[in-house]
Amino acid sequence: MTGDLISLLIHDLGLPADRLTDDAGLDHAGFDSLAVVELSVLLADRFGIDVSDSDIRNAATLGRLDLLITSRRSGR
Structure with a gap:
């Protein structure tokens, strides 16, 4: 995962870092x-x-x- 997403998940949403793997379900x-x-709003902002x-x-x-x-950030 990209650093931007990990940062949002940990710092903004307070999700546990040890559970943030590519194959983890939501x-x-x-x-x-x-x-x-909250994530939807953060991505827009x-x-x-x-x-x-x-x-x-x-x-x-x-x-x-x-x-x-x-893909959305790159416009694809």
């Missing part, structure tokens, strides 16, 4: 419905990208979420 990583909404709550939930793993965010 539930295992500590996401709840509020964290999903910090990076100017639109990643909906459902996009985040549908990513299923942190690795896939990272790929989604990276």
Whole structure:
């Protein structure tokens, strides 16, 4: 995962660093419905990208979420 995503997850959302692996599911990583909404807002504020709550939930793993965010940031 990119450092930007890890930083958001640890410092802004307060998720446990030891659970943040590429293959971790969102539930295992500590996401709840509020964290999903907060991440969506943070991505819009910090990076100017639109990643909906459902996009985040549908990513299923942190690795896939990272790929989604990276592709949106690069405009692909």
